Amino acid sequence: MTNPTPWRLAARAEAMNPSAIREILKVTERPGILNFAGGLPSPETFPVAAMRAACAAVLAEGSATARPALQYATSEGLPELRAWVAAEMGKQGARVAPEQVLITSGSQQGLDLVAKVLIDEGAPVLVETPTYLGALQAFTPMQPRVESVASDDAGVQPEALRAQLAAGTVPPRFMYLLPNFQNPTGRTMPEARREAVLAVCREHGLPIIEDNPYGELWFDAPPPAPLLARWPEGVIYLGSFSKILAPGLRLGYVIAPPELYPKLLQAKQAADLHTPGFNQRVVVEVLKNDFLERHVPTIRSLYKSQRDAMMDALARHMAGLDVTWTQPAGGMFVWLRLPEGMDAQALLPRAVDAGMAFVPGAPFYAHQSDRRTLRLSFVTSTVAQIDQGIATLARVVRQG
Numbered sequence: 001m002t003n004p005t006p007w008r009l010a011a012r013a014e015a016m017n018p019s020a021i022r023e024i025l026k027v028t029e030r031p032g033i034l035n036f037a038g039g040l041p042s043p044e045t046f047p048v049a050a051m052r053a054a055c056a057a058v059l060a061e062g063s064a065t066a067r068p069a070l071q072y073a074t075s076e077g078l079p080e081l082r083a084w085v086a087a088e089m090g091k092q093g094a095r096v097a098p099e100q101v102l103i104t105s106g107s108q109q110g111l112d113l114v115a116k117v118l119i120d121e122g123a124p125v126l127v128e129t130p131t132y133l134g135a136l137q138a139f140t141p142m143q144p145r146v147e148s149v150a151s152d153d154a155g156v157q158p159e160a161l162r163a164q165l166a167a168g169t170v171p172p173r174f175m176y177l178l179p180n181f182q183n184p185t186g187r188t189m190p191e192a193r194r195e196a197v198l199a200v201c202r203e204h205g206l207p208i209i210e211d212n213p214y215g216e217l218w219f220d221a222p223p224p225a226p227l228l229a230r231w232p233e234g235v236i237y238l239g240s241f242s243k244i245l246a247p248g249l250r251l252g253y254v255i256a257p258p259e260l261y262p263k264l265l266q267a268k269q270a271a272d273l274h275t276p277g278f279n280q281r282v283v284v285e286v287l288k289n290d291f292l293e294r295h296v297p298t299i300r301s302l303y304k305s306q307r308d309a310m311m312d313a314l315a316r317h318m319a320g321l322d323v324t325w326t327q328p329a330g331g332m333f334v335w336l337r338l339p340e341g342m343d344a345q346a347l348l349p350r351a352v353d354a355g356m357a358f359v360p361g362a363p364f365y366a367h368q369s370d371r372r373t374l375r376l377s378f379v380t381s382t383v384a385q386i387d388q389g390i391a392t393l394a395r396v397v398r399q400g
Helices: 020-028 048-058 079-091 107-118 133-142 158-167 191-204 261-272 277-286 288-317 344-354 383-399
Strands: 101-104 124-127 145-148 175-177 208-211 235-240 252-255 333-337 373-377
Touching: 048 277, 079 101, 079 252, 079 277, 101 107, 101 261, 107 133, 107 208, 107 235, 107 252, 107 261, 124 133, 133 145, 158 191, 277 288, 288 333, 288 383, 344 373, 344 383
Parallel strands: 124 145, 124 175, 175 208, 208 235
Antiparallel strands: 101 252, 235 252, 333 373
């Protein structure tokens, strides 16, 4: 007779769920699958030569940075990198001191730290409809009461937010927003909507977590100024180097009001002591001489051509099928809605068998998911692959 396992999971571990996207990516490893499922930047945009040169400079014999780059580092992050982030935010109208910047292991860690510091069991947390799946994953172990706020093509609806706050008995800890080229929908919150939502949040003292991993990936015009620039004491801002340099670096940052920063720092120290110092020094080296001012426009140009190819393919292949989709002004994603009565989750195995993959929309909803929705990523496929993949999807939809 075998002994029962001695391990007992914590309640927060029981609440954890696997990433639906990561599980789907396993399926897309099959040969010949056209993958529109992953939220991965295009490898064509990775600045390999600049990274190689930066690594060599950081590790050069006799370099002042060689030994420190391989040593433990401060938990707050490299001062030069924190100063760079603060200066960049200043260009967007946000007054940020380097002392407010915490360098993290990707912006996903920022979500985890925010959850640990701000969420108690049963505490209300507000999110868009739909919202980023990774945020739901980060919040769920803290066992909050996640509440969706009605949203449209411009983001959260201010009057719905006001009514929800007025009806609630417990003030929410915060509202989580992705104003720019949102994952999963690709939508952007316009200027008037930002002001209206912010007015409601100020009125009710509702703090905001502003997540902006895609803001630099605009196609024709930059998005409006960040919420942080409008209400610095009421906004925690998350940013990332994953989409403008390389995700393998795992570098992101949190900008927090001074009164919250110490607790986020303590949570960071408990999690991993510090973000890899070597990676930070390499990025500081890459950022010299305004590298991003030359590099990021090449990413925008590539992604815009791929977005245009997907818009064209959808218009041609989905004609007459009662399928609707967003038209993102930047970022990486298109949000598609299938005809009445169809279920994207049920459609996925048939699409994979036909040779293409997408992410069903249901996991992006905190409540009452729209099972007709799905997410398509256009940035890792060629124009020819986009046309072939959308044609395949249309054929599967047509078959019902």
